[in-house]
Amino acid sequence: MxxxxxxxxxxxxxxxxxxxxxxxxxxxxxxxxxxxxxxxxxxxxxxxxxxxxxxxxxxxxxxxxxxxxxxxxxxxxxxxxxxxxxxxxxxxxxxxxxxxxxxxxxxxxxxxxxxxxxxxxxxxxxxxxxxxLNSITINADGKSASIGGGSYNQELINKLWSNGKASASGSCACVGLMGAGLGGGLGRYQGFYGLISDNLIDVDIVLASGETVTVSEKSNSDLWWGLRGAGHNFGIVTRFTMKIFDSPAQNWYFAQFVFTQDKLEKMVGLVNTMMDNGNQPKELMNYYLYAWNPAISTTEPVVIFTIYYIGTKEQAAKYTKPYFDLGPVFHNDSMVAYPELASATGLGDEDFSCAHGFNRVQYPVGLLNYNVSNTRAVYNLFKEQTVAVPALNLSTVVFEGYSLQGVKAVPAASTAYPHREDNILASILAVYAPNPALDSVAIPWARKVRDLMHSGQPGRQLNAYVNYAFGDETQEMVYGYEPWRLERLRGLKKKYDPKGKFNFYEPIKV
Missing domain, CATH: 3.30.43.10 (Uridine Diphospho-n-acetylenolpyruvylglucosamine Reductase, domain 2)
Structure with a gap:
C-alpha cells in the first residue's frame, strides 16, 4: 500500500x-x-x-x-x-x-x-x-449481487455505494475482485463482513476440462472449500454471486500522519495498544509504511501512518489524538464518501500504487502484533539498502492492520484460507524500473527483510498470504501447516486439475 x-x-x-x-x-x-x-x-x-x-x-x-x-x-x-x-x-x-x-x-x-x-x-x-466480463447486478432480494469475473474493486464499490449497499472488497482500487477473492481477499470492511471469499454464495467456473460448473455449498461442495483461499489452482471464474449489505456509513474518516524515524518506537507502541491483540473495533483499521519522501527528508525514510474509521472525526478522536500528540511532521485528515477513500489515501486507479511497468518483488508475513525492537531493525535494514542502492527508493515496507471480527467469526477449517489467526499482514515491496542487474540485489534483500519481520515473533511459523507471495515459499507457508489442509487440497487438485493446467499461480504440488 x-x-x-x-x-x-x-x-x-x-x-x-x-x-x-x-x-x-x-x-x-x-x-x-x-x-x-x-x-x-x-x-x-x-x-x-x-x-x-x-x-x-x-x-x-x-x-x-x-x-x-x-x-x-x-x-x-x-x-x-x-x-x-x-x-x-x-x-x-x-x-x-x-x-x-x-x-x-x-x-x-x-x-x-x-x-x-x-x-x-x-x-x-x-x-x-x-x-x-464486468457486469454487476444487484439482485431483487437486495442481499446479493451477481458479478462478472472481470469486475474489479472500485467498480463494485461504486455500484454498491450508489445503491446504499456495501460488501467486502480489497483496499486497492485497481485490483481484480475475484483475483483477490480466490486467495481470501483482505480489505477495509472485513471487520464487518469477513474476507471477499467469505461472502461468496456461488461461483461459475471453467474447469481444466473446459466444462463450466456452478460451485456452492450445495453444488460441488468439495471444490467450494478449496476455491475460497486456494482458488487460482482450479479454474477461471466467469461469474459469481456475493452477499451485500446495507451500507453502515456513506462517509469515512481518515487521518494520515508522517513521522520522522525518531518517533518510530513510540508510534509502534501506540499501534499495539490500539489494535489490542486483534480486538480493535470493527470500525477501526490502520496501516503504516516506511518510504522515502524527499519533501520531508532526503537523508532517511519516513514513517507514514494512516487510520481509517467508519464514522465521524469526533468518534475517531480517541484513536487519532495520541498520534497528533506524538508530533507528526505532516498530517492530513478528512471525511470522504467511501468511493473516494482509495484515491484520497494514495490507492486509487491513477495513483502510483496501481501503476504498471515496474518490477515489484513482494514478500509477505503474517504477524500477531508488533515487536517494537524488531520494527526498528526492519527500518534500519530498509534504510541501509535504499541508501546504498538509490534505484530501490520507490520500495516500501507495509504493515496492514485491518479489523478482524468478521474474519475470525468464520471457522478456520471451513475454507481453504489458512491464516485467520494473523492480526497483521506485513510485507516488503521492492519496486524498481526493470533492470536485470538489480534483480540479484532486490530479491535477497526483500527476502531478508521478510525473514527479519518474522523473527520478531519467536516460535511462530511463517505465514505467507497467497496474494502477496513471491513464489519460492513452501506449500505450508502459503496454504497452511495442518497436514489435513494440504492433503485435502492435493486431493482436489488431482480431481479437478489432474494435468496441472492451472499450475501457474502458486500451484499446489501433488
Whole structure:
C-alpha cells in the first residue's frame, strides 16, 4: 500500500486504460487435432470462428495486445502469444477447450496484479482476458449481487455505494475482485463482513476440462472449500454471486500522519495498544509504511501512518489524538464518501500504487502484533539498502492492520484460507524500473527483510498470504501447516486439475 504522500516524489501518475475491442475477421475453421503453434494465423483461423460475436483476438505489436498484457509487476511476467478477449462467459470455456486440444498453455487475467514468479512459467501461451466480463447486478432480494469475473474493486464499490449497499472488497482500487477473492481477499470492511471469499454464495467456473460448473455449498461442495483461499489452482471464474449489505456509513474518516524515524518506537507502541491483540473495533483499521519522501527528508525514510474509521472525526478522536500528540511532521485528515477513500489515501486507479511497468518483488508475513525492537531493525535494514542502492527508493515496507471480527467469526477449517489467526499482514515491496542487474540485489534483500519481520515473533511459523507471495515459499507457508489442509487440497487438485493446467499461480504440488 502507498500513502498519498508518495505522489511527492513520483513524476506523474500512470493510468492504464482499456482499449476498445477491435474484432478480427476470421477464416473458416479447419478440423485439426495435432499440436498447434499459437501464431496469429493459426489462432485466428482455428479459434476465431468458435467465439461469440463481440469477442476479440489481440496479437503482439498491437496497442490492444499491449494493454491487455500490461502488468503491475513486470518481473517474471508470463510470456503471451495471443490474447482472447471473450464476448461471453461461454468464450472462456471455448478458449480453454481449444488450448487443451492443441497443447497450448493458458492463463486468465483481469487487472494484471498477480506478481508471483510462478507466473513466469507460462511460455508462448494464451491469455484469456476476462476484463470484459464486468457486469454487476444487484439482485431483487437486495442481499446479493451477481458479478462478472472481470469486475474489479472500485467498480463494485461504486455500484454498491450508489445503491446504499456495501460488501467486502480489497483496499486497492485497481485490483481484480475475484483475483483477490480466490486467495481470501483482505480489505477495509472485513471487520464487518469477513474476507471477499467469505461472502461468496456461488461461483461459475471453467474447469481444466473446459466444462463450466456452478460451485456452492450445495453444488460441488468439495471444490467450494478449496476455491475460497486456494482458488487460482482450479479454474477461471466467469461469474459469481456475493452477499451485500446495507451500507453502515456513506462517509469515512481518515487521518494520515508522517513521522520522522525518531518517533518510530513510540508510534509502534501506540499501534499495539490500539489494535489490542486483534480486538480493535470493527470500525477501526490502520496501516503504516516506511518510504522515502524527499519533501520531508532526503537523508532517511519516513514513517507514514494512516487510520481509517467508519464514522465521524469526533468518534475517531480517541484513536487519532495520541498520534497528533506524538508530533507528526505532516498530517492530513478528512471525511470522504467511501468511493473516494482509495484515491484520497494514495490507492486509487491513477495513483502510483496501481501503476504498471515496474518490477515489484513482494514478500509477505503474517504477524500477531508488533515487536517494537524488531520494527526498528526492519527500518534500519530498509534504510541501509535504499541508501546504498538509490534505484530501490520507490520500495516500501507495509504493515496492514485491518479489523478482524468478521474474519475470525468464520471457522478456520471451513475454507481453504489458512491464516485467520494473523492480526497483521506485513510485507516488503521492492519496486524498481526493470533492470536485470538489480534483480540479484532486490530479491535477497526483500527476502531478508521478510525473514527479519518474522523473527520478531519467536516460535511462530511463517505465514505467507497467497496474494502477496513471491513464489519460492513452501506449500505450508502459503496454504497452511495442518497436514489435513494440504492433503485435502492435493486431493482436489488431482480431481479437478489432474494435468496441472492451472499450475501457474502458486500451484499446489501433488
Amino acid at each position: 502507498y500513502s498519498l504522500l508518495l505522489s511527492f516524489f513520483v513524476a506523474s501518475r500512470i493510468l492504464i486504460s482499456q482499449a476498445s475491442p477491435l474484432p478480427f475477421i476470421f477464416d473458416r475453421a479447419v478440423n485439426d487435432t495435432t499440436s498447434l503453434a499459437p501464431t496469429p494465423q493459426n489462432v485466428q483461423r482455428q479459434l476465431g470462428p468458435l467465439l461469440a460475436k463481440g469477442a476479440s483476438l489481440y496479437f503482439p505489436g498491437t496497442p490492444q495486445f499491449q494493454d491487455a498484457t500490461s502488468r503491475w509487476s513486470t518481473y517474471k511476467a508470463p510470456n503471451i502469444a495471443v490474447v482472447v478477449e471473450p464476448g461471453s462467459a461461454k468464450d472462456v470455456a471455448t478458449a480453454v477447450s481449444f488450448a487443451n486440444k492443441f497443447g497450448i498453455p493458458y492463463l486468465a487475467m483481469n487487472k494484471g496484479h498477480g506478481s508471483t514468479t510462478t507466473l513466469g512459467a507460462i511460455k508462448n501461451g494464451i491469455e484469456i482476458h476476462v476484463r470484459s
